Amino acid sequence: MDCLFCKIIAGEIPSQKVYEDQYMYAFKDINPQAPVHVLVIPKQHIPSLDGINEQNCGDIAMILKKIPEIAADLGLKNGYRLISNCGDDACQSVKHLHFHIIGGTLLSERMA
Ligand code: 5GP
Numbered sequence: 001m002d003c004l005f006c007k008i009i010a011g012e013i014p015s016q017k018v019y020e021d022q023y024m025y026a027f028k029d030i031n032p033q034a035p036v037h038v039l040v041i042p043k044q045h046i047p048s049l050d051g052i053n054e055q056n057c058g059d060i061a062m063i064l065k066k067i068p069e070i071a072a073d074l075g076l077k078n079g080y081r082l083i084s085n086c087g088d089d090a091c092q093s094v095k096h097l098h099f100h101i102i103g104g105t106l107l108s109e110r111m112a
């Protein structure tokens with residue numbers, strides 16, 4: 001499958017790893033929009049939030065359970081924002097489900 005993030009998981013494209021286990025891979029965004037900008041992705045290919053189903057929702061639960069720990073390890077003591085762009089109106093550019101952890105500064109009150 002020609003998927004950028006599957007290639008990053010496979011190590012075919014280099015990335016700056018932040019965390020990894022059997023369910024997920026977390027790495028620094030190549031174009032950070034804040035002092036801390038990390039992407040957390042499921043190891044199995046799921047195109048977007050719309051692809052979450054009975055079979056894969058356990059892995060997503062593990063990701064959401066781990067994200068506060070990853071954020072703490074990144075030093076985000078004062079809060080952070082978690083974003084998942086889903087589909088064209090949200091400008092999702094990579095069609096492999098990912099969660100942006102953004103922080104390290106006071107973020108805009110606006111989300112759109
Ligand atoms: P989206 O716009 O789909 O929500 O987010 C995709 C994110 O992936 C963007 O923030 C973009 O900077 C990041 N990205 C795209 N290509 C690469 C890459 O090759 N390596 C890394 N580390 N991040 C990437």
Ligand code: ZN
Nearest residue numbers: 003006045096
């Ligand atoms: Zn993929």
